[in-house]
Amino acid sequence: MSKPDGLRNQKKAETRQAISNVATRLFVERGFENVSVAEVAREAGVARKTVFNYFLRKEDLIFDREEEVRTLVRDAIVNRGSQSPVHAFQALMRTLAVTGHPIFHMSARPIQFWRTVVESPALTTYARELQVTLANDLGEMLADAVHRPHADPDARLAAAMLVSALVVAYGDALRAFREQQDPEAAFISVMERGFVGVNATVVGTPYA
Amino acid sequence: MSKPDGLRNQKKAETRQAISNVATRLFVERGFENVSVAEVAREAGVARKTVFNYFLRKEDLIFDREEEVRTLVRDAIVNRGSQSPVHAFQALMRTLAVTGHPIFHMSARPIQFWRTVVESPALTTYARELQVTLANDLGEMLADAVHRPHADPDARLAAAMLVSALVVAYGDALRAFREQQDPEAAFISVMERGFVGVNATVVGTPYA
DNA sequence: TAGAAACTTACACTCAGTGTAACTTTTTAG
DNA sequence: CTAAAAAGTTACACTGAGTGTAAGTTTCTA
The missing domain is CATH 1.10.10.60 (Homeodomain-like)
Structure with a gap:
């Protein structure tokens, strides 16, 4: 191996x-x-x-860490214990936000990196590509977790909305950073609001 | 003019x-x-x-109709009467899905067009780009409708999740089409499930 | 230690996209 | 009606990403 x-x-x-x-x-x-x-x-x-x-x-x-994220997510879902898969994912994100895991690049140092990305159309586009890949992978992991087919629309929908919420939350964190406000608070606030919606979406499915 | x-x-x-x-x-x-x-x-x-x-x-x-979509959405939100802006958008989507407006390309003829898009990495990427633009524009329109600043995270979140839901719904419609099932039914089913989540997300905001 | 396997390199190529200056067509003004 | 100007088209030359190939060079294996 x-x-x-x-x-x-x-x-x-x-x-x-x-x-x-x-x-x-x-x-x-x-x-x-x-x-x-x-x-x-x-x-x-x-x-x-x-x-x-x-x-x-x-x-x-410049983009070299997708695999790392995928692994974190997979582990969180596989080792989720009695939680629902969606809950496990949300818990992971809360943890990462609070511990300031480098993946989230919310501290001052990696801001420079993200500025480079945002200022380049090609890199911005590519970042979105990675985002879509993450959403697709997450969808499959969720489906796997409850033994449903990979194409299960409920899983895809939940995954897409989760990732959407995180992306918006991260965008708002960057805005907060620029405006000298607390990026972590901004991130968590938007993320949690998004999670409320996702939870409502998956009600009645095995993902809840 | x-x-x-x-x-x-x-x-x-x-x-x-x-x-x-x-x-x-x-x-x-x-x-x-x-x-x-x-x-x-x-x-x-x-x-x-x-x-x-x-x-x-x-x-x-090959992509020449973004403006058309934007106009449809803007009109629906501006002329929304007493509805909330999010509701107006959702109503528009329901209408378009049922009337089979060509924008949605859900009938047999435009399938060929979308096959061309899906089979080309460059076109797929570009389509996503247009998607992101739509989500951003929708966010601004929602914010405008309730007189909030363009960057309002609640608006951005609602817009992003709405577009996410629609994209997943459309993807499932295409799958249904390929599997000889009813694409419209698939579309509506996934879309409505997504809307439930969005509605939960915007509870307590002026967008609800 | 020689040959096989893996890697690097030089080279030549295709294609997207840009800049520029010459040329042609349409418009406008006298 | 006609000549200048404004707008558009073209040829040409260029940059830079990405690919294919064949010839070298380095590491591995027996």
């Missing part, structure tokens, strides 16, 4: 990380559209083609 | 329509990524650059 840690795999990991680091730094410094892949390659001391060998798209150079 | 209909403007409109028609036909026939802009230009008897003079992006060649 895990890789046989030879020299080759070690170097690969290092190269990948080096490219991603250089790219992220350049993007944050000068904006995503103002840095070409050729430049990233040059700065990382590697051929342009090598960059594309490691990363399918230029956008992948 | 309206254009002074000279020969020039008439020709412009014709050229634009001609290009869009040719492009749409080619995309539907052979897939979005298998048709280059150069090909569209050639087939339309026009220079490649002219295509980009009319359409900012290749994707715009």
